[in-house]
Amino acid sequence: MTKINDSARSRFYLTSNFSLAKLDVMKQVLSSIKLFSIFFFFICFTFPLRAQELLDPLSQPRFVNPLPVPPVIDGSNGGTFTVSISQFYQDLGLRNPITGTPMLTPVWGYNGTYPGPTIVARKNVPLHFFWNNNLYDPSTLQPLPHLLPIDTTIEWALMNEAGWRQYGVPTVTHLHGGHTEAASDGGPLAWNTPFFTKKGPDFIKGQNEPYTYNNDQDAATLWYHDHALGITRLNVYAGLAGFYVLTDDYEQQLKTQHKLPADAYDMGLVIQDRMFTNDGKLFYPADLEEQGEISTSILPEFFGDFILVNGKAWPVLDVEPRQYLFRILNGSDSRFYNLFLSGNNTFTRVGSDQGLLPSPVPVNQMLIGPGERTEIIIDFANPSLQGQTIILRNNAKTPYRAGKPNDPRTTGQIMAFRVNKTLNTSIPLSILPARLLPSIAPLVQNGPVRKLLLAEGEDRFERIEPILGTVDGGAMDFDEPVTENIKLNDTEIWEFYNTTVDEHPIHLHLVKFQVLSHQKFTGDLDPVTKKLTNIRLTGQPQLYNLDEKGWKDTHIVPAGEVTRVIAKFDRPGKYVWHCHILSHEDHDMMRPFIVSDTGDANAMAKAxxxxxxxxxxxxxxxxxxxxxxxxxxxxxxxxxxxxxxxxxxxxxxxxxxxxxxxxxxxxxxxxxxxxxxxxxxxxxxxxxxxxxxxxxxxxxxx
Missing domain, CATH: 2.60.40.1930 (Macroglobulin (MG2) domain)
Structure with missing residues (x-):
């Protein structure tokens, strides 16, 4: 049984009773265990290696690098686009601590930039994309090795390929939040290597036929990123992510009427944490491959000590005295951000994962988990702010929410805004209305209620392994038979029972959903199968106000609670749902679901x-x-x-x-x-x- 993960953790999983009191204690214990696990990697595999000495974040300047604005692919009129995935050097804002000269970092990106270009799409105007895996040396045509250590001890794309290095790195691009056909969804088994020498079992489109995005959904801040099985965390860490901004006539009308900021003041901010070696290269904790030894890079979670926004360390944005719309994406592996502004300044939330809220919601802080997006308005028009520098800060613990406080000098800071630009009077000021949209109509259930499980155990190397499953069936690996066979056009309620000590941002492909409630529970958790029985709900359910929270596709499921969501499944095909902590997703916290005409569990077998x-x-x-x-x-x-x-x-x-x-x-x-x-x-x-x-x-x- 458990050895490396502490006897206290073993007692938690071996007990037959899952209680909230034990959970609270174990949150503190596990926080220390996970932090120790990461520290252990550094002690064992970093200090003996002079070349792997880490760059001290305190040696780096903050709020001097201008905020980058990624280039734009304008798809508002439709069309077919080819996007190249390649390796290149980019200035991420790092400076040599001794000389102060810029250090360039080898990264991956789409069309030669990290983050990738912002794709601007229009509702009901289809777009077609070829995502070309060009991770090879153009002079020799030989595939490039990964920038980071691949862990072959977990289930991953090329796990069944002898001599896998000769084929290169698998990639597949997923449009996160897109209402996308299954063949273009970019699922974890639809990957391909350079030159298509190897392709995943679910690979259908991408070589001679492009991915198709119908864009048949309301305006929303979506994003695209790599999703290859078992190496998503590494490919995204290397740089494979970008914004996909879907707009519609209604949103454009609000801008024309100056009820939302004009396009020039509408900006995306992708927040990611990273670590670097002293020479400016990306660092990811792992042991070394020596004499054919296996490299292990899977961690319970990963937390970097540098904060990058749009690919630049602690940048600054010079702003005019007016309202700005910021589309914020948490693109980190595991880090949660509880965002707030210095100087007791506040902001107004106007959108969630899947678009505008009915009414603006003034807030003084905002939690955002990995994979989530939010749209906020910051108003810099107050005369008292003129000439001021306002810092966007973060006070979420790591791991969230029972971990350690972050460093207020580094990971407690995100970026800065300097109110020092002259107002451009040719573009009218925007004034938020009391209402942005009509109220959100609640979905009406006509399908089953599914009781789903979030659990933790150990893999064959006795490492912490987060996993999904069902309450009745217990924990299930990614490749076990599908249990969520859904009838096309059914509207179902999914209940996520979180028996772990972590908060998990759960993401469903294909659908947007409405969150119904959270509620604490107790029950009996089988130590081996993780089946959950004798469930007892405690306290009152925390109901969600749709007008304040909006439509979601990724949502944080608190530890020790059951979270209920409702969604309509209106496209056929095979999709996945998973935790969007990328280290969890890669380590088997992902399951497929199938939508079909019948919803019959044996429909595909029968066919x-x-x-x-x-x-x-x-x-x-x-x-x-x-x-x-x-x-x-x-x-x-x-x-x-x-x-x-x-x-x-x-x-x-x-x-x-x-x-x-x-x-x-x-x-x-x-x-x-x-x-x-x-x-x-x-x-x-x-x-x-x-x-x-x-x-x-x-x-x-x-």
Whole structure:
């Protein structure tokens, strides 16, 4: 059982009773354990290495680097765009502590910039994107190694590939918050390596057919980032993230009427924490790969000691005396931010993950977890602010919420605003109205209530492993059978029972949801399976005001509480839900869900096992093995003689080969698909029996 994670932690998980009192104690214990785990990495793997000496954040200037504004891809009129994922050097605001000269940092980014370009989209104007994985040396065409240590002891994209380094780094781009078709969602198994030499089992679009974003949702601050299985935390840390701002006629009308700041005063702020070595390179705690040893870089959580905004350390923005709209994204691995302004200044919240709130909400502080977004107005027009420098600060503990206070000199500061620019009188001042939108209509449930589990255990190396599952079924790995089989267009309530000591920002792909309530609970937690029984709700539920909180796609689920959300699942296909602490997501805190016409748990199995020939009889056929690495066999059991046609298509619908065409007698008939000359990827086998057509997906993985 547990050894490295402390006996107190073992007692918590071995007890049969899950109580809030124990949870409060364990929050404090686990905070120390996790901080010790990170400290342990530094002691063991940093100090012996002179080249790995870390850059002291206190040696760096603050509030002198201008806030970068990422370039814009204007998709407001539609179109098809190609975006390159590549490696380059960028000034992140770091200075040599001795000479004061700038230090450039090798990073990854989209179209040669970190963060990636801000994509501006318009409601109901589709966009098409090729996300090209160009992580290779252009002079040799050899794939580049990762900037950070890949942990091959966890489940990850190339885990089944011998000599995986020769293929390069897998990437896949996910539009976070997008109401996106499954084939373009950028799920964790839809990755590809440079030149498409290797592709994930869910790879469909991206090579010859672009991702499609229909943009059929209201104005919102979305973002795009890498989502490759098991290395999301590393790829995002290297720089693969950017804003995707979706606007609509109504939002533009508010700007035209000067009820929201004009576009020139509408800015995105992505906040991320990082660590650096003394020569300005990104640092991620891990042991070293020596003589073929495995590199382990998975951590309970990661917290950097540098704060970057839009890719610059502690920047400053010079502002006019007027209102500004800031779209804030927490793009960090694990760090929560409780944001507030120095000098008792306040701001006004006007939007959440999925768009505008009905009414502006004045606040003096605001919590934002990894993956969440918020839209705020800061009004610099007060004459008393003229010439002042206002600091955006953070006082969230790490880990949140039972961890240690951050350093007020470093991670307690985000960026600064200097009110020193002359007012541009050619652009009218904006004045927030009392109402921005009509009230949000509550969703009406017509589907089931799902009781889902957030738990923690240990992996095979006795490391802390966060995990998801169901209350009745217990903890489940990412690749276990799907338990959330959803009927298309059903509106379901999902209840997240958090039995861990952490707050988890839970993200659902595809949907936007409404938060209904939080409530404390107790229950009996099985120490092995993590099944939760004898649940007893305690206290009163904390109800959410939709007009103040708005639509969400990522929401913090407090420890020891059940959080209820409601969502409509209106696109078919396979998606995922997961914790957006990236270190948790990569270490198996992610599960798939499937939306289908029937919502039948066996719908997909049935569809690939038996299909109707007519009202009287059935065709039984198999296509095995699947995935296959050389040959696959098609076997049909014909009840009588039939005309047969068998074709193989690639993932883009192009004919690869005609396998058979002719008559066959009753009985078992077999054909072989020779994959020796075929490229890895997804194929579709079409079987026509008389005039009836049947299709099945086939994956070639050599």
């Amino acid at each position: 690939t096992a038996r299909v109707k020939i007519d009202a009287a009889d059935e065709l039984r056929w198999t296509l095995l093995p699947n995935p296959f690495n050389s040959n696959a066999t098609i076997e049909l059991n014909l009840p009588e003689a039939k005309k047969i046609s068998i074709k193989l298509y690639d993932g883009n619908g192009r004919l690869v080969k005609q396998i058979y065409r002719g008559d066959r007698d009753a009985g078992i008939q077999k054909w072989t698909i020779d994959g020796s000359s075929m490229a890895n990827g997804v194929y579709f086998c079409e079987v026509m029996v008389n005039n009836l057509k049947f299709l099945r997906k086939l994956v070639l993985q050599k």
